[in-house]
Amino acid sequence: MSRRTVLDLRKKKADNERIVMVTAYDYTMARLVDAAGVDMVLVGDSLGMVVQGHTDTLPVTLDEMVYHTRCVSRGLKTAHLVADLPFMTYRNVDQAMASAARCLQEAAAQSVKLEGGVRMAPTIRALVEAGIPVVGHVGLTPQSVHAMGGFRVQGRTEEDAERVVADAVAVVEAGAFCVVLEAMPEDVAAEITSRVDVPTIGIGAGARCDGQVLVCNDLLGMDLSFQPKFARRYARLEETIVDAVGAYAREVREGAFPTAEHAYTRRGPRKLARLY
Numbered sequence: 115m116s117r118r119t120v121l122d123l124r125k126k127k128a129d130n131e132r133i134v135m136v137t138a139y140d141y142t143m144a145r146l147v148d149a150a151g152v153d154m155v156l157v158g159d160s161l162g163m164v165v166q167g168h169t170d171t172l173p174v175t176l177d178e179m180v181y182h183t184r185c186v187s188r189g190l191k192t193a194h195l196v197a198d199l200p201f202m203t204y205r206n207v208d209q210a211m212a213s214a215a216r217c218l219q220e221a222a223a224q225s226v227k228l229e230g231g232v233r234m235a236p237t238i239r240a241l242v243e244a245g246i247p248v249v250g251h252v253g254l255t256p257q258s259v260h261a262m263g264g265f266r267v268q269g270r271t272e273e274d275a276e277r278v279v280a281d282a283v284a285v286v287e288a289g290a291f292c293v294v295l296e297a298m299p300e301d302v303a304a305e306i307t308s309r310v311d312v313p314t315i316g317i318g319a320g321a322r323c324d325g326q327v328l329v330c331n332d333l334l335g336m337d338l339s340f341q342p343k344f345a346r347r348y349a350r351l352e353e354t355i356v357d358a359v360g361a362y363a364r365e366v367r368e369g370a371f372p373t374a375e376h377a378y379t380r381r382g383p384r385k386l387a388r389l390y
């Protein structure tokens with residue numbers, strides 16, 4: 115089986131089939147979400163928050179993105195692999211080209227995602243002309259958290275809604291094969307989805323997008339203190355993991371683990387036991 119291509123994903127919109135995207139940051143999670151049959155895996159710079167423990171995505175470096183994308187790449191069989199270009203790594207066309215090339219050449223990403231609308235159109239055009247598929251990202255763009263005055267829903271007023279729609283149309287006209295719509299009223303996302311001929315992938319943008327993306331840690335309930343309005347938990351892994359590790363700790367302390375069944379025995383004087 116081979117990985118989904120940009121053509122497969124565009125065909126899904128044409129066929130009215132919803133697209134499923136999820137983030138992953140390492141080999142194990144990539145293997146699991148791929149086995150679950152998702153269409154696209156995003157190595158998001160959200161890893162700055164959920165893997166590195168920062169309060170926003172700004173500290174993430176290109177080297178870190180390349181490293182995590184390489185790990186994820188080894189775990190995927192069928193999902194399309196998108197790498198985020200982190201903050202300050204696509205300030206002009208030359209820098210964007212060099213950053214995107216690293217994601218494709220060193221980490222086997224199939225496309226890159228970058229944040230921004232109208233102002234990013236020339237950069238997107240140049241990348242696409244160079245053969246690098248681009249996913250746009252408009253609405254709430256977390257790398258502009260300080261400029262936006264926080265992680266705020268965008269497009270709530272008539273004027274701001276027009277700006278968000280214009281941003282989405284600009285990135286699509288520049289050649290993006292897909293666009294992420296983050297944190298905007300449902301009708302704004304629906305308007306964009308009907309106006310562009312490439313898939314829209316929503317996060318906090320309602321049900322009328324061509325697909326949805328969630329951060330895997332959120333959908334798996336890895337941090338139960340974090341419950342944003344736009345996400346649904348499909349598991350409570352924080353509890354599962356804390357309970358499991360707690361049980362292990364108890365058994366080690368009580369001497370209940372390991373038992374004889376976990377211990378190696380000698381077979382002969384010269385034979386080395388196999389570990390696996």
Ligand code: KIV
Nearest residue numbers: 137158159160294327
């Ligand atoms: O970094 C990320 O995980 C993202 C998604 C939330 C779309 O950009």
